[in-house]
Amino acid sequence: MSTPPAPVVVPELVDALRADLAAAAYGVEHVDDLLGEVAVGALGRGEALPALRATAPGTAAGGDPAAVLARAFLLGEPVSAAALAAALPRTGVEGARRLGLVDGTPVGDVRAVVDLRPYAATDGAGEAAWWIASDLGELVTGAALRTDHVLGVGGASLTLAQATVRDPRERVLDLGTGCGVQALHASRHAAHVVATDLSPRALAFARFTTALAGLGPDRVSLREGSMLEPVAGETFDLVVSNPPFVITPRGADVPAYDYRDGGRSGDDLVRDLVTGVGDVLAPGGVAQLLANWEVRDGEEWHERIGAWVDASGLDAWVVLRDQQDPAQYAETWIRDGGTTPADRATWHARYGAWLDDLASRDVASVGFGVVTLRRPVTGRPTLRRLEQQTGPVRQPLGPVLAAGLAAHDAVTALPDDALADLRLTVAPDVTEERYLQPGAADPRVVLLRQGGGFGRAVQAGTALAAFVGACDGELTAGQIVGALGALLDVPAGDVAADVLPTVRGLLTDGLLLLP
Incomplete structure (x- = not known):
């Protein structure tokens, strides 16, 4: 399939487009209202009708400017030039064509x-909304994706x-920026963002997306190159990366997609990034990335990636979010490229x-985290x-991870x-659950449950439950331990030995808070 041109930045037209999209209320909430709950749900399942x-x-809804834009840029339907001109009065059809957004003439239909779609999300810095440009997907083209x-x-x-942690940072690296969405998020809390990608086409989309957000080269600079090569010798306070981590067979019959396949064997790309990213981190700098890694026969899920973090010489916090066997993994990524079981020969191959x-390589499963x-x-x-942590979590996790790092350092x-x-307090999202047999006076199980973040549940014995229950900031931890010793008729030292190690874990996990 031929590759369509990427959008281009014409500053005065980008400014006009930004104003038009805002005036049309072309945002997630308004578009969802126009489509309705049923249509939004169907789109999420890949059905456009x-x-x-x-x-x-x-x-x-059809005459609403946002509906015209959604029909054109989300659903890929031809719209009349007159309707698009009315929806984009400052940009016009010719301006949209010069930006590389549409094909057609000011007379008749344009496609x-x-x-180009509205995007809204909540990260650790709060709510954010932009417009994101990318290639048209399978829903529109009806064909498998180009590589x-x-x-x-x-x-x-x-x-x-x-x-991602969102405290203020001076320099941020977005490695493998793709359409530029991580660079947008980083721009809200960084003085400068460097965004890299091996694909010139991806950088063109990222350039357009960041320009549409009002971010020039003084805020987001774009560089072409592989992995850490474009920033060799530099350091950053934060590195974020959604790298091409998919473990893909190398062969002519299996397409390698720029956005997901790094061209390395197995999980070598993730290994090299984990072990090498420290070269561009300033002291105290944080790197956060998504990763797939192989779990070989006879290994636990954490052994392979654990060896990489040990080799990195960095502090490390790895959270496994999913694990798939080889068949599940194959099915996920074959479908992702647009091949379905209906194409029996290609699917089987x-x-x-x-x-x-x-x-x-004796891979028993693949971890994602x-x-x-x-x-x-x-x-x-x-x-x-x-x-x-494969269960549901409450987003955003960035503040949870940032608080966990800070608590680890303090503890x-x-x-x-x-x-x-210290006078400790219980986090406001923590509740206590007690499980009793009918007629029993004392609970068989006491759980301390976290309502936010990872939603951790910690089983507590009598002393620990009582200790946590007394953490209201009035008494010191030592005073609570002494009172529990007198109440339970055991030496305070025994209570301390039983409770304090677990208290350290509760502080690190955010169930208890330091003053």
């Missing part, structure tokens, strides 16, 4: 050649955006290639946390006598 009907000319396809905002992109490739790395200010790592530096002097 209800949305096409909702935005058709002559319907109640979008790129996907140079520039993906819009997918589930992985949103996961990374919500998991690619399915077999994936299974053979994974079997050649969020990796947070940090260059220790002291030069020696103190954090090595690899945990499995690690805190001796027991200093901990005993």
